[in-house]
Amino acid sequence: MAALVQTAWLARLPGVGAVIDPVLVLAVATGFLRGAESGAVIGLAGGLLQDLLSGGPLGMHGLSKLVAGFGSGLFERSIYIENPFLPAVAAFAGTLLGEALLNVIGVVTGLGSVSWTEAVPRVVIQAGLNSVIAPPLFRGVRSLDERFERQH
Amino acid sequence: MFDVIIARRRIAVLVGLILFTLALLTSQVRSADRRQVGPLGTAVLTVLLPIQTGMAHVADAGTRWWRLYTEIGRLRQENARLRSEVERLSQDLTVVREQAISARRMERLLEFRPQPGYRTVAARVIARDAERWFSTLLVDRGSRDGVRRNAAVATADGVIGRVIEVTPTAARVLLIGDSRSALSVIVQRSREAGIVEGRGGEMLHLKYLSRTGDVAAGDLVVTSGLGGVFPRGLVVGRIVTINREPGALQLEAEVKSAASVARLEEVVILRERADRGGPGPNRMAGQAAGRRCGD
Numbered sequence: 244m245a246a247l248v249q250t251a252w253l254a255r256l257p258g259v260g261a262v263i264d265p266v267l268v269l270a271v272a273t274g275f276l277r278g279a280e281s282g283a284v285i286g287l288a289g290g291l292l293q294d295l296l297s298g299g300p301l302g303m304h305g306l307s308k309l310v311a312g313f314g315s316g317l318f319e320r321s322i323y324i325e326n327p328f329l330p331a332v333a334a335f336a337g338t339l340l341g342e343a344l345l346n347v348i349g350v351v352t353g354l355g356s357v358s359w360t361e362a363v364p365r366v367v368i369q370a371g372l373n374s375v376i377a378p379p380l381f382r383g384v385r386s387l388d389e390r391f392e393r394q395h
Numbered sequence: 396m397f398d399v400i401i402a403r404r405r406i407a408v409l410v411g412l413i414l415f416t417l418a419l420l421t422s423q424v425r426s427a428d429r430r431q432v433g434p435l436g437t438a439v440l441t442v443l444l445p446i447q448t449g450m451a452h453v454a455d456a457g458t459r460w461w462r463l464y465t466e467i468g469r470l471r472q473e474n475a476r477l478r479s480e481v482e483r484l485s486q487d488l489t490v491v492r493e494q495a496i497s498a499r500r501m502e503r504l505l506e507f508r509p510q511p512g513y514r515t516v517a518a519r520v521i522a523r524d525a526e527r528w529f530s531t532l533l534v535d536r537g538s539r540d541g542v543r544r545n546a547a548v549a550t551a552d553g554v555i556g557r558v559i560e561v562t563p564t565a566a567r568v569l570l571i572g573d574s575r576s577a578l579s580v581i582v583q584r585s586r587e588a589g590i591v592e593g594r595g596g597e598m599l600h601l602k603y604l605s606r607t608g609d610v611a612a613g614d615l616v617v618t619s620g621l622g623g624v625f626p627r628g629l630v631v632g633r634i635v636t637i638n639r640e641p642g643a644l645q646l647e648a649e650v651k652s653a654a655s656v657a658r659l660e661e662v663v664i665l666r667e668r669a670d671r672g673g674p675g676p677n678r679m680a681g682q683a684a685g686r687r688c689g690d
Binding site for chain 2: 248295306313316
């Protein structure tokens, strides 16, 4: 759903080339709340869906979000999870990591070239935008997680 | 021990997923369009693409509405700006029109050629008589400008009256239509002499014409120069009707005043030159006549 929303709606919003990426924020949130494996799986699945829907090579977003979700899972329970700024900071850092990986993968596989002078401001803006949507998404993931825990 | 197992499992999952993704990527790098979705991807797309298309339609509609909304706001602002501009330009136009009308009146006034021995003083009408019994005007020139009592007052169309009161800055003009007004005239064509009296309007009464005189409707009536107030040859008006009463010793006629005083705004006041001799009989005759009153 997040991938659909991003490709159908969020990609239309003006933002100096930066697009809000709820899939990445969800992967980071899942990693924080459910662990590295869950973050990696959600990141990979969401990234692949993004690749499918966006028409790009399958695996580019998958790999970058896999690593971002896994990386965020490494900090599971090691930081105070109730901190209200945690989602924003985590989404910011996760976006920087994911986008850096995406660009590296593009260069390594020859699927795209990167102009770092253009990419860096765009990625920073995107990280900022993702930080804004991170708190409600984190809360949503958490409530889903708690509901899942109660049912099982 | 438990932590080590968890850590190893994590690494194994990560490595496995990364290898899977890298394999997926490299398999596509070799393909022509660098994208191979495969049957599973096709199945997923078959389900998701209609949803994505629907969402895109919703987004398109939203974008159109948003553009319409912002366009309406922009148009409102532009409309308000244009309205204020139209208002300002209308005011400017009114001022310019007024100036143009005033300039035309001045041009007409400048057509008035003063008699030899006279100078003209242009004056603006600043007040009219509110009483219907009297026909006078107040003009913004007075003794300071050289205006004297009994000075003739005219427009480009013809004579309109004479000055009866003078202050340093203003003068009162008795119009020829006033019932107190009388001036010596001649019929331009036949040189028949008579007296024109006011009737309180634009129609004047011409008296004391010779019974055998050659007078006809349409004849132009000009000042005779007798009486020392009006110079000779100023247009007074045109004969409209002639009253030939049986047994009467003289003819009488109705004359329509050449100068309309109803919308009068500027006039010229005739000032005698200091070195002026008497008005010669041939000097001024019919100078303005013939080119006034639609001739």
